[in-house]
Amino acid sequence: MPRETNIVKIVGEDSYAKLRSTKCLLVGAGGIGSELLKDMILMDFGEIHIVDLDTIDLSNLNRQFLFRQRDIKQPKSTTAVKAVQLFNNSKLVPYQGNIMDANSFPIHWFGEFDLIFNALDNLAARRYVNKISQFLHVPLLESGTSGFDGYIQPIIPGKTECFDCTTKETPKTFPVCTIRSTPSQPIHCIVWAKNFLFNQLFASEPSPEDEVDTKDWGTTDEEEIKRIKQETNELHELQKIIVDQEESRIPDILDKLFIQDINKLLLIENLWKTREKPTPLTKTQLKTIDLADKKLDLNTVWSIEDQLSRFVSITVKLMKRIRTEKVIEFDKDDQDTLEFVATAANIRSNIFNIPLKSVFDIKQIAGNIIPAIATTNAIIAGLSSLVSLRVLNLLKYAPTESPLDLNMAFTAKASNLSQDRYISNPNLAAPNCKCAVCMKVTRGVLSINDMNITLGELIGKLREKYGFPEDISLLDSSEQRLLVDYDFEDLLDRSLKDVNLRNGSVILLTDEEGNEETGMVRKPLELYINVTDDNSIKLTLPPIDVEWIKQISEEDKKMEDEKAKQEEVNEEIIDGEIVILDEEEEEIPKGKKRKLDDEITSENHEMKKSKIDETDDGQIILD
Amino acid sequence: MSANHATNGTVKLSEEEIALYDRQIRLWGLEAQTNMRSAKVLLINLGSIGTEITKNIVLSGIGHLNILDNHIVTEEDLGCQFLLGKEDVGKNRLDATKTRIQEFNPRVNLSFDKANIEDMDASYFKKFDLVIGTELNTREAITLNTMTRQLNIPLYLAGSNGLFAYIFVDLIQFDAEDEKLRSIKATEPGKISQNREIISIDERISEDDDKIVYERIKTRNLYKPFQNMLDDATLNGKLTHRQLKRVSNALPLTLASFLSSFDDSSKETFETQTRNMCLKLGLPIETISTQYTEQFIRQRNVEFAPVAAVIGGALAQDVINILGKKQSPLNNFIIFDGITLEMRIFEL
Structure with missing residues (x-):
């Protein structure tokens, strides 16, 4: 009997033909991605496109079963496609690239797929693909794992909850004074060593520090804040020692960080009324550092003498490297930077009577490493593949009557949420009416060939097609820039090209007038501009209906403004603060992250406000 | 460690x-x-x-x-x-x-x-x-x-x-050790289900400042041979009526398929076996759907x-x-x- 015998028995002949003509996008060829690719091929999907930015690392091989030792440093997407040739029966197209790069992956490219599988490891890319699926109304299968825990969530745009309908965990932050003055846990010292000390010494160009006054200091003690600012300035002296390659002065660095600065802290008596006082290193300790390079086990906790000795030898090493590299960034896989941070953190922990940690343990905290295993990934990928059949309505004996009949699933027993359910499978929920991504706006894609038409002409067409009134505003929401409103009409006669709209720009049309009788307004309309080479398409507007919604009263607006202010404060802490840990295995090169985030933030200010009053509904969200 | x-x-x-x-x-x-x-x-x-x-x-x-x-x-x-x-x-x-x-x-x-x-x-x-x-x-x-x-x-x-x-x-028989956060009510030793019993509980306090209290719970798991499980299988007294109604048809169908040679039996014989299995398990017979039975038979031995x-x-x-x-x-x-x-x- 032929290869497809089994799958035909499951879906039936008709659905099998549909399966063969289905075109899927798989975003990610890592832990879940390798497993999904295998399942999707064995389910006989006609065409699968695989995108991944990463290359293969040794620590992937415990679970990413398509990769071997010899594949280390090779791109994941192309290597995965080569590895599955043995059993492949589908058309496979690999790409090595960042899914958020709109030049490599324009929206019309996403539009070619019947279904998108997310197998990602970071929030930014998940949010981006979620938004794309909302623009295009393409179903998305979201999934994630962390150790024994995992989840899958089918997303049917407009019909079920989207990825952003529930709040997601954001990185943990600490007040400045906990990190700089009163650490009480190993993580406080690790954050100090990595984000403050390491960055000041090796990563930043020498420049005077500008302290922002809106920081969450965690204290109102003026004396302490003054001390923290002064201490930062003094670090520039230490940076000079590094830059000038003055090896003989490394003991001065230790003296400054672990004796003088601690003594200054001890002078602020208020700090120690309720806390145990730190004990600075002694001059004798600094004089007796053993400079012989000892072999040390990374999995055990070293003595304070070994910490000091390794701190000195690693600093010498980094000093030599900085001569050619100019700037060194912390990287958990760069052993020198890791050991510098580990020893500095442990020396500080020792001073503050905090337990020391092994380099292995510190790597996990400093690198924000998420444990990952083959089994959870296999289970989650299996669930995601199975539910795809119901999303596409291909199960003969179990037709999908409504998207709300579909199930999400998570590992209930492994996550200690249930004793008698290995997997829990709640039905999907309807979209959260407060979700800024899927409910507060109507979304669609506008295809255009002629960018010479004027803004005025475009607005006219939009007004006519979607029934917007005279008084509207138009925003370039990809760049948070006002294009037109009632007292700014200067750009109306300018062409789209002239006002810097381009492929990938997102515009937001808002009804500023409403219907006085009914008190209703058109829901804001957000359109993704897809510039096409096809001459026959002058301008195509998406065939969508824009609903009437209730106008927001002044009072509600005021309340939301208050909350938005609160959020801005929080955001500043997150953006400007030194105490944020990075996300692990980020798909985007570090320097670019901020910029890309901005580019995909297409919510305008109005919508941003609504995000904060969501509460966590207890759903587990993992990477 | x-x-x-x-x-x-x-x-x-x-x-x-x-x-x-x-x-x-x-x-x-x-x-x-x-x-x-x-x-x-x-x-x-x-x-x-x-x-x-x-x-x-x-x-x-x-x-x-x-x-x-x-x-x-x-x-x-x-x-x-x-x-x-x-x-x-x-x-x-x-x-x-x-x-x-x-x-x-x-x-x-x-x-x-x-x-x-x-x-x-x-x-x-x-x-x-x-x-x-x-x-x-x-x-x-x-x-x-x-x-x-x-x-x-x-x-x-x-x-x-x-x-x-x-x-x-x-x-x-298998003794397993789990660690979990202590809730307001401390865990007590004793039988927790048909096959499981808590035999000891130790406390551990986290070494950092938070002084979180964990319980190390030792649970004894007892098991049955496959044959005994088939003979004694029941859910009576283990699930509420509501829970029984929601049990997937896959349970009685799978257990029935173990009973006689499912491969050779006719549709009718298998349906009878499934109904008997429901009775034995304490599941309401009306919850068995024909669609499930049909596809279970059609997908016999399908991987x-x-x-x-x-x-x-x-x-x-x-x-x-x-x-x-x-x-x-x-x-x-x-x-x-x-x-x-x-x-x-x-x-x-």
């Missing part, structure tokens, strides 16, 4: 092994990883579930895996097994896959026996610390289980029928890759947990419904 504390008689993990297994050692610790390396496991049959189990436990760095299989590769196998290609049709399954399995992880000791399960006796099975049987018929399952009981070896069984699948566990991935993942993880001596084991019958994605654990 340092490398120096490795169990007696086992060799410390090398730095390279620690780097390779980094992401899982961070989850279950060096000690569990070292424990796993001394284990010798037998897997019977390398079908779709067997392949998934093999992949998972070989990647995880188990000590020794022995596979027993005597099947010839068919064209149908190509649609549900990722270790086979077109050229392998007609070859012995183990011959075709041997080197591919070793490639998953060169550090694992592998051995292969091209033989039938009925030709193997106690002297064969006693070499192993744990046995996993897949794709077995009821007679084979009962014979194997009798043997593992006599030899005091933990046994896992798994099989699938299209979109539905099961795992059966018989660890005979399906994503179902195998879920079942093979869950089974392999439980094996890893008990070998590493981490986490509570499954007890004792797990049913997966690939339509609704429900996967429940029943103590039968």
